[in-house]
Structure formats: structure tokens, C-alpha cells
Amino acid sequence: MVLRLALAVLPFIIGFPSCRLPSFDAELSALDAALSRMERSSLDSAFRRAYESARSSSEWLSILKRARYAQAGGDDGRYGQAARAALAARNPSAPVKAAAAQALTRSGYSEEAVELLGDLASEGEWTGLYLEAFFESLRDGRFEPAPERYESISALPRVFVAAADTAETAGRAADTASGALMAAAVAALANGDALAASDYARRALDSGFDPKTLSTEMAWDCGLFAALAARYDGASGARELALLGDAAWRAGDPDLARLRWKRAAALDPVSSWRSLGKLALTAIDEREEAESLWERMAAAAPREPASLVAYAAELGRRGSDAKALRLLEDAGDGAEAKLLEYSLLARTWPEGRIVAEALRFAEERPESALALAGALRLLAERGRIAEMTILFGSRSRRGLGFEGEWWYAAAAAAARGDLGGASAALESGAEGEGAYPAAFALGVVKEALGDGGAAAAAFENAAEAAGSGKRRCSALKRLGRVLDASGDARAAAEAFASAAAADPTDTEAAFLKREASRRIP
Numbered sequence: 001m002v003l004r005l006a007l008a009v010l011p012f013i014i015g016f017p018s019c020r021l022p023s024f025d026a027e028l029s030a031l032d033a034a035l036s037r038m039e040r041s042s043l044d045s046a047f048r049r050a051y052e053s054a055r056s057s058s059e060w061l062s063i064l065k066r067a068r069y070a071q072a073g074g075d076d077g078r079y080g081q082a083a084r085a086a087l088a089a090r091n092p093s094a095p096v097k098a099a100a101a102q103a104l105t106r107s108g109y110s111e112e113a114v115e116l117l118g119d120l121a122s123e124g125e126w127t128g129l130y131l132e133a134f135f136e137s138l139r140d141g142r143f144e145p146a147p148e149r150y151e152s153i154s155a156l157p158r159v160f161v162a163a164a165d166t167a168e169t170a171g172r173a174a175d176t177a178s179g180a181l182m183a184a185a186v187a188a189l190a191n192g193d194a195l196a197a198s199d200y201a202r203r204a205l206d207s208g209f210d211p212k213t214l215s216t217e218m219a220w221d222c223g224l225f226a227a228l229a230a231r232y233d234g235a236s237g238a239r240e241l242a243l244l245g246d247a248a249w250r251a252g253d254p255d256l257a258r259l260r261w262k263r264a265a266a267l268d269p270v271s272s273w274r275s276l277g278k279l280a281l282t283a284i285d286e287r288e289e290a291e292s293l294w295e296r297m298a299a300a301a302p303r304e305p306a307s308l309v310a311y312a313a314e315l316g317r318r319g320s321d322a323k324a325l326r327l328l329e330d331a332g333d334g335a336e337a338k339l340l341e342y343s344l345l346a347r348t349w350p351e352g353r354i355v356a357e358a359l360r361f362a363e364e365r366p367e368s369a370l371a372l373a374g375a376l377r378l379l380a381e382r383g384r385i386a387e388m389t390i391l392f393g394s395r396s397r398r399g400l401g402f403e404g405e406w407w408y409a410a411a412a413a414a415a416r417g418d419l420g421g422a423s424a425a426l427e428s429g430a431e432g433e434g435a436y437p438a439a440f441a442l443g444v445v446k447e448a449l450g451d452g453g454a455a456a457a458a459f460e461n462a463a464e465a466a467g468s469g470k471r472r473c474s475a476l477k478r479l480g481r482v483l484d485a486s487g488d489a490r491a492a493a494e495a496f497a498s499a500a501a502a503d504p505t506d507t508e509a510a511f512l513k514r515e516a517s518r519r520i521p
Contacts, residue, residue: 040075051085435461
């Protein structure tokens with residue numbers, strides 16, 4: 001009797017749903033259906049059931065992919081939640097840990113991802129994810145290395161380079177050494193040393209590092225413009241396309257740059273107004289197209305001061321000052337907008353008034369390096385060296401530095417009669433962004449000091465920095481005169497001949513070439 005009862009009940013027990021593990025395939029299908037509706041309550045329930053039914057690494061990876069999609073669609077916090085659920089599962093595999101770390105990094109928990117990926121990265125695995133998490137943590141100021149390992153963040157590049165050298169010496173996998181070098185690049189970025197970061201990044205690529213494992217932003221910060229120019233962009237959004245376009249321009253491919261900027265603007269004109277501005281600036285031979293692009297940019301960001309300033313600057317270059325000033329009325333009181341306004345008004349205002357406005361402008365913004373630099377430029381353009389020297393002297397009191405300050409330092413020193421100080425300032429400028437003007441001015445100063453050898457070297461550097469055209473011609477003419485004064489007629493004739501070749505329209509260069517050639521025996 002009991003046996004017959006048991007046999008009768010057994011099929012029902014076996015078939016009862018609560019006695020079976022949930023089917024992951026079924027729950028995944030339910031999750032996909034919830035994702036198609038994107039309703040928060042449905043997603044909560046569907047993800048919870050998927051978490052409960054997942055067992056294998058492939059199943060957790062499927063969930064994480066869907067969580068990323070959900071978060072991109074507006075389901076805030078889902079990606080990080082899924083990552084924590086995956087890590088809480090029993091013995092998560094390395095691929096699951098890596099995917100979870102990516103989710104944590106992109107959900108704002110990069111310091112957790114750094115800790116999670118540490119062991120994997122040290123074995124040469126998941127290097128790209130580790131670097132992304134590491135850099136995000138450093139940039140956000142949340143990650144502090146263990147004090148027993150590093151004295152400070154500034155020590156990190158040396159630590160990683162040493163790790164790369166050790167890996168290469170020990171004959172370990174190439175990706176271990178290249179990954180360590182890339183980590184050094186990221187740490188250098190965190191220290192604000194972009195030049196060192198670029199150097200380390202290129203060494204990493206030479207060692208076999210795959211730049212595709214880096215995010216677009218990180219590759220840009222490391223100066224890997226050629227790698228970004230070559231990157232596939234078919235799935236990129238507007239923001240990434242704009243950055244990839246900038247990289248293509250820096251890599252020397254203007255056609256690709258313009259194509260990417262156009263696609264970025266088509267995808268999202270409002271957030272891509274800068275791309276429209278770049279397209280307008282590069283439409284050199286298409287006046288009507290450029291004007292249309294400027295107007296589109298202003299329409300896409302009518303309340304964005306930088307957009308209005310950029311368009312107003314272009315109008316100013318064309319001489320449409322009245323229209324430019326009307327645009328600037330809506331650009332606010334930012335330093336850049338006010339400086340452009342003063343530059344336009346200076347064309348009609350009395351000199352005394354613009355000088356007074358420049359000094360007042362700088363005094364009202366004592367913490368602004370941009371305001372100081374702009375006021376100095378307004379004074380220098382009008383030859384007001386005395387006021388410019390006094391204002392530049394306040395730079396050290398304010399603790400401000402700005403791009404191109406070497407020029408003002410040199411001018412201030414020269415105004416005091418300190419040609420040695422002017423020479424030192426120009427030498428620092430010739431090593432940086434002002435290579436041509438600084439080298440040329442340095443040649444003039446060295447010539448005034450009677451140092452013909454140094455003057456000739458400076459003018460040679462200026463000619464090289466100029467590349468071609470009128471600037472190169474000017475530098476070579478000065479070089480020829482210095483060489484001629486030193487008694488080297490043959491070298492002077494060669495310099496004058498090169499000057500004439502650099503700018504065939506320069507009649508003075510042609511005359512100097514002819515006269516110098518006559519004096520050669």
C-alpha cells in the first residue's frame with residue numbers, strides 16, 4: 001500500500017517546479033524581454049531571477065553584457081550591481097572577475113577594480129582593464145598606493161619601468177613588459193607629466209602593447225594619435241568620434257579628421273558644436289561652406305560662451321566687428337570673451353582707454369593667468385612696454401604662469417637693459433612652443449651682445465623651426481648678415497641663396513644673393 005502510494009506521488013514530486021533548479025535559458029529570455037521594455041520594476045525582477053539561476057562563467061558574462069546595455073539605456077546603477085552579484089557567486093573565474101572589474105570601473109568604482117585586477121595584471125593578463133581602472137582611480141584622487149610599496153604617486157613610473165626591465169631581463173611574456181611600460185605612462189599622466197607619459201606609451205607600443213585595449217581618452221592622453229587615427233570608429237558615439245577626429249588631425253590625416261567631425265556633428269549637433277567649429281576653421285577654400293558651419297555651430301550651442309567666442313573671433317578676423325560684438329553680448333563676462341571684446345574695441349578706441357581697460361581687467365582677476373596673459377598682449381601690441389613690464393612683474397607676486405610667458409620675460413628684461421636676462425628667457429622659449437619667434441629674437445639679442453657664433457646658431461634654429469616660406473627667408477637673411485659680418489663670405493652667400501629659394505617673391509633676398517655671389521673669389 002505504501003509502495004503504491006509512493007509510486008503514485010513520485011511523478012508529482014519530480015515534476016513540481018519548486019523542486020527543480022531554475023532554467024538559466026528561460027530566465028535569460030525573460031531578461032531580454034524586460035530589456036526590450038526598459039521598465040525599472042520589470043528589470044529588477046528579471047535581473048534578480050537571472051542572478052539566482054546563473055551558475056557558469058559564460059552565464060555570468062551574459063548577464064554582465066545585458067547589465068551594460070541596460071545601464072546605457074537609462075537603468076542607472078545596473079552595471080555595478082551585476083558586477084557585485086557576479087563576484088559574490090561561488091569562485092568566480094578570471095574572465096568573470098575581469099568583466100566585473102570593467103563594470104565597476106565604468107560605474108565609478110575604479111578603486112575596487114584596481115584591487116580586483118591586481119593579481120591578474122601582475123601575471124600579464126587583462127592589462128588594458130587594469131590600466132583603465134588604475135588611471136581612473138588616480139585621476140579621481142581615490143586610489144592611494146600602499147605606503148610600504150610606494151613613497152608617493154611620483155614614484156609609480158619608476159616602479160613600473162623597473163618592472164618592465166625585470167620582465168624583459170627574465171625573458172617573461174612580452175605583454176608583461178609592455179603592460180608595465182603602459183602603466184608607467186598612466187602613472188606619469190597622473191603626475192601631470194604628459195611628455196614622459198607619451199615616451200613611455202610609445203615604448204610600450206614598440207614592445208608589443210596593443211593600443212586597442214586602451215580607452216580612447218587614455219590613448220589620447222598618452223599622445224597615441226596615430227594609433228587612434230587607425231582605430232575602427234564604426235560603433236563610436238558623437239563624443240568619441242570628435243576625439244578620434246582630433247587624433248586624426250594630429251596624426252596628419254585632415255581628410256579623416258573632417259570625416260569624423262562631420263559624423264560626430266550629424267549624430268549629435270548640440271554636444272558636437274566644437275566639431276562644427278573645427279570643420280569651419282578647416283574649410284579654407286570654401287567661404288560659403290565655412291559660413292554655414294559657423295552659423296550651425298552658433299545655432300547648436302546658442303548659450304555656450306565658448307561657441308559664441310569662437311564665432312565672434314572668426315567674424316573679427318573677417319572685419320565684421322559689429323556682428324562679432326553683438327555675439328559677445330551674450331557670451332558672459334568670462335576672461336576669453338572680454339579679451340576678444342577688448343581686442344575688437346581697440347581698433348576704434350583711443351590707445352589710452354584700451355591701456356587703462358587692460359590694466360583694470362587684469363587687476364580685477366588676480367587669480368586668472370588667462371586675464372594676465374591677455375592684458376599683457378593688449379599692452380605689447382600697442383608698444384606700451386613700461387606698463388607691460390610693471391604688469392608682468394606682478395606675475396611672481398600672483399604665482400601665475402602661462403603659455404608664452406618667455407616672450408614677456410624677455411621683453412621686460414630688454415626694457416631694463418638686461419640683454420643677458422632677455423637671452424636666457426628666449427633660450428627657454430626656443431625649447432618649447434615658441435621655437436621660431438624665440439629663436440629668431442634670441443639671434444637678434446645675441447647679435448646685439450656681439451656673440452656672432454651664438455647669433456648664427458639661433459638664426460639657423462629659427463630657419464629650421466620655420467620650415468619654409470617668409471619666416472624661413474627672414475631667418476636666413478639674418479643668418480647671412482651675421483656670417484658676412486664675421487668674414488665668411490661663402491657661407492653668407494649660401495644663406496642668402498637659401499633665403500631667396502625659401503621666398504622667391506622677396507626682392508631683398510634676391511638682391512643679397514646677387515651681391516654676395518659677386519664677392520666670392
